[in-house]
Amino acid sequence: RRQYFAESNELLAKKTDTALKNALKPIFCIGETLQEREANQHFAIIKSQLTEGVFHLEEAQFSQLVLAYEPVWAIGTGVTSIISPGAGDPCFYPQGDRCQIWSAGS
Numbered sequence: 001r002r003q004y005f006a007e008s009n010e011l012l013a014k015k016t017d018t019a020l021k022n023a024l025k026p027i028f029c030i031g032e033t034l035q036e037r038e039a040n041q042h043f044a045i046i047k048s049q050l051t052e053g054v055f056h057l058e059e060a061q062f063s064q065l066v067l068a069y070e071p072v073w074a075i076g077t078g079v080t081s082i083i084s085p086g087a088g089d090p091c092f093y094p095q096g097d098r099c100q101i102w103s104a105g106s
Contacts, residue, residue, distance in 0.1 A: 001029070003072065009052035016054060020061050027066040028054055034073035042071070 001007060007015075012028070019026040030049040032042040046069075054065060 003033070009049055012049075012053045013056060016057070016065070020057075020064055025064055025066065027068050029068045029070055031069055031071040032073070033071075037071065037073060 002012070016026045016028055030046050030053075032045045036042050036045050050067075054062065054067070057065065
């Protein structure tokens with residue numbers, strides 16, 4: 001959706017704020033393209049999406065958020081990718097124990 005509708009991290013932050021102000025529980029999707037992953041930029045991309053999109057939230061707001069990791073390259077392919085510290089991937093969720101984090105295959 002980010003790609004097809006040219007939704008920037010800034011725009012998605014505003015949409016998230018609006019959803020929270022209207023008592024909705026936003027699902028904030030993050031993920032990289034295949035080109036970004038192959039260029040070993042996927043962690044920087046995800047960190048940017050989180051930093052610019054949701055890390056401005058107060059703790060109470062953050063607890064109403066669902067983070068969903070769905071890499072663009074896995075959508076519709078049946079290939080599963082999971083970000084987890086146990087897999088050697090850095091964890092970018094400073095308040096991960098205060099929100100739901102979903103990691104989806106496709």
